[in-house]
Amino acid sequence: MRYLARPEAELTLPLVNRAVEAAFSEHGHGLVQMPPKLYVTIGTGDFRTMPAYLPSAGIAGVKVVNVHPDNPLIGLPTVMALLIILDVRTGTPLAILNATALTDLRTGAAGAVATKYLCPEKSIDLGMVGAGRQAVALARAISVEKEIRTIKVSSRSLSSARRFCKSFPGIDCRVVSPEDACDTDVLVTATPSRVPLIRDEWIADGTHINAMGADAPGKEELDPALLSRARVFVDDLKQAVHSGEMNVPVASGLYHPDRVAGTIGEVVNGLLGRLKREEITIFDSTGLAIQDLAVAALALKQKGGIELQFP
Amino acid sequence: MRYLARPEAELTLPLVNRAVEAAFSEHGHGLVQMPPKLYVTIGTGDFRTMPAYLPSAGIAGVKVVNVHPDNPLIGLPTVMALLIILDVRTGTPLAILNATALTDLRTGAAGAVATKYLCPEKSIDLGMVGAGRQAVALARAISVEKEIRTIKVSSRSLSSARRFCKSFPGIDCRVVSPEDACDTDVLVTATPSRVPLIRDEWIADGTHINAMGADAPGKEELDPALLSRARVFVDDLKQAVHSGEMNVPVASGLYHPDRVAGTIGEVVNGLLGRLKREEITIFDSTGLAIQDLAVAALALKQKGGIELQFP
Numbered sequence: 001m002r003y004l005a006r007p008e009a010e011l012t013l014p015l016v017n018r019a020v021e022a023a024f025s026e027h028g029h030g031l032v033q034m035p036p037k038l039y040v041t042i043g044t045g046d047f048r049t050m051p052a053y054l055p056s057a058g059i060a061g062v063k064v065v066n067v068h069p070d071n072p073l074i075g076l077p078t079v080m081a082l083l084i085i086l087d088v089r090t091g092t093p094l095a096i097l098n099a100t101a102l103t104d105l106r107t108g109a110a111g112a113v114a115t116k117y118l119c120p121e122k123s124i125d126l127g128m129v130g131a132g133r134q135a136v137a138l139a140r141a142i143s144v145e146k147e148i149r150t151i152k153v154s155s156r157s158l159s160s161a162r163r164f165c166k167s168f169p170g171i172d173c174r175v176v177s178p179e180d181a182c183d184t185d186v187l188v189t190a191t192p193s194r195v196p197l198i199r200d201e202w203i204a205d206g207t208h209i210n211a212m213g214a215d216a217p218g219k220e221e222l223d224p225a226l227l228s229r230a231r232v233f234v235d236d237l238k239q240a241v242h243s244g245e246m247n248v249p250v251a252s253g254l255y256h257p258d259r260v261a262g263t264i265g266e267v268v269n270g271l272l273g274r275l276k277r278e279e280i281t282i283f284d285s286t287g288l289a290i291q292d293l294a295v296a297a298l299a300l301k302q303k304g305g306i307e308l309q310f311p
Numbered sequence: 312m313r314y315l316a317r318p319e320a321e322l323t324l325p326l327v328n329r330a331v332e333a334a335f336s337e338h339g340h341g342l343v344q345m346p347p348k349l350y351v352t353i354g355t356g357d358f359r360t361m362p363a364y365l366p367s368a369g370i371a372g373v374k375v376v377n378v379h380p381d382n383p384l385i386g387l388p389t390v391m392a393l394l395i396i397l398d399v400r401t402g403t404p405l406a407i408l409n410a411t412a413l414t415d416l417r418t419g420a421a422g423a424v425a426t427k428y429l430c431p432e433k434s435i436d437l438g439m440v441g442a443g444r445q446a447v448a449l450a451r452a453i454s455v456e457k458e459i460r461t462i463k464v465s466s467r468s469l470s471s472a473r474r475f476c477k478s479f480p481g482i483d484c485r486v487v488s489p490e491d492a493c494d495t496d497v498l499v500t501a502t503p504s505r506v507p508l509i510r511d512e513w514i515a516d517g518t519h520i521n522a523m524g525a526d527a528p529g530k531e532e533l534d535p536a537l538l539s540r541a542r543v544f545v546d547d548l549k550q551a552v553h554s555g556e557m558n559v560p561v562a563s564g565l566y567h568p569d570r571v572a573g574t575i576g577e578v579v580n581g582l583l584g585r586l587k588r589e590e591i592t593i594f595d596s597t598g599l600a601i602q603d604l605a606v607a608a609l610a611l612k613q614k615g616g617i618e619l620q621f622p
């Protein structure tokens with residue numbers, strides 16, 4: 001059994017995007033095992049336990065990841081993750097990965113894959129609401145799939161928004177209001193908000209939205225009216241109803257899961273997609289354990305790491 | 312973050328039993344967080360993911376443990392486990408433990424605590440059906456709580472039964488038939504059986520049974536008639552219905568969970584117990600994540616281990 005402190009070291013964004021795309025496809029075909037993630041609250045946050053088996057990549061394991069938004073106040077990351085990988089025949093632990101950076105990569109890839117399939121333009125103006133680590137990862141991953149003309153970024157913190165733009169020196173990046181960030185071809189929301197930030201009337205027909213931030217009960221970023229106006233795709237329906245963008249509107253009766261068009265896996269598999277240029281599409285992403293395993297399978301091709309005595 | 316390859320090194324059985332007893336008590340008071348364990352099948356077995364938070368011990372984390380009964384054919388253990396421990400305030404990973412031996416210890420302690428409270432005799436004849444690692448751990452842990460006059464052990468494998476007896480050189484230990492193993496004060500079943508091994512008519516009034524083996528859907532060791540005849544205590548009702556001794560009889564309608572007397576935590580807390588000398592008591596044990604955390608909290612008092620770079 002080995003420990004990898006920097007499993008992301010040799011990964012490239014195109015490889016990561018394709019690995020996550022393949023995992024979505026397998027999920028769309030119903031070939032993965034992935035019980036809905038479990039939540040345990042500790043301190044002012046929670047940790048999530050995410051087991052899965054992704055047969056095509058020959059990988060199985062469990063991600064353990066916390067979310068503690070107050071951590072930066074004491075110099076710690078909000079999100080930290082470990083991933084345990086098991087031999088798919090015998091259950092023997094093979095590797096433990098520091099999965100914090102892998103989590104950013106696989107989250108970015110999810111938004112990128114959804115954008116590839118659901119946004120019809122090759123060249124886009126990209127709107128970002130939220131400017132943290134995941135926002136940077138999302139814009140980077142999307143830049144692999146689309147030519148980005150401009151980024152309009154909005155954040156509660158002006159310094160975060162400016163820092164975000166510095167991560168994209170080759171792109172025209174502007175700090176704007178939330179409303180102006182919505183005046184784009186593709187909108188990405190990546191905040192920890194518990195109230196809708198994006199108003200229905202700000203979104204023009206034809207927009208594609210990656211709703212990435214809501215990943216726990218009580219979190220939401222979009223006006224529920226937007227969900228009803230749009231065609232909504234999920235990564236996994238059970239997780240979306242429990243903790244995705246739709247969790248609050250579903251709980252309050254403003255949205256019904258029967259209205260969901262389908263999964264991103266079905267989109268990747270060509271069974272579903274955008275029907276009309278002018279419709280609004282939303283990808284409600286909760287984050288799947290199979291995304292982590294797909295990226296881990298790439299990372300494990302590299303040699304090295306620290307050998308740990310086991311058993 | 313540190314890795315402990317031998318976290319069991321400095322533990323003593325009395326300390327382990329008391330830690331598990333305290334965890335059961337806290338569970339009985341409804342003070343722990345512990346979602347039911349998740350199962351993922353890989354190869355010819357499965358792995359289980361067990362997150363929990365045990366506030367009184369100030370510990371939270373996740374155990375990942377496989378069960379692959381064919382592994383010994385290729386020289387690997389049937390069960391291997393890792394435990395990730397997180398800081399309860401910030402979610403920061405603090406330690407990773409090789410939890411294979413800890414799993415034996417906490418399973419033994421569960422049977423020992425149940426025996427302490429539900430068997431009225433101080434000095435007992437102990438019956439064992441199953442003679443593997445967990446059986447040895449159970450008999451050792453029970454020997455802390457009760458004086459053991461004789462052990463009667465039964466196993467499909469004569470060599471396993473003889474090896475078991477060699478683990479107890481100071482005790483009169485005999486290899487017997489399953490029926491003869493039942494002619495004791497306390498019976499422990501610790502097999503991977505999927506058919507009832509223990510017939511109702513073999514069990515005398517007043518016996519206490521620790522039903523330890525059934526820990527996944529489809530597994531059972533006892534004649535369902537025994538459940539109906541006995542007062543049944545569980546470690547956790549949801550887990551017992553899903554994967555404990557009662558899972559098959561409940562699924563087939565031969566037993567109803569409403570008949571369960573209560574949890575071992577309620578027994579430890581003095582709210583429940585044996586009512587009459589002549590009644591049969593059964594402890595249906597599935598194994599709780601909080602047992603692992605309770606023992607890990609003891610193990611983490613020791614220094615040492617390998618420091619791992621994180622994040």
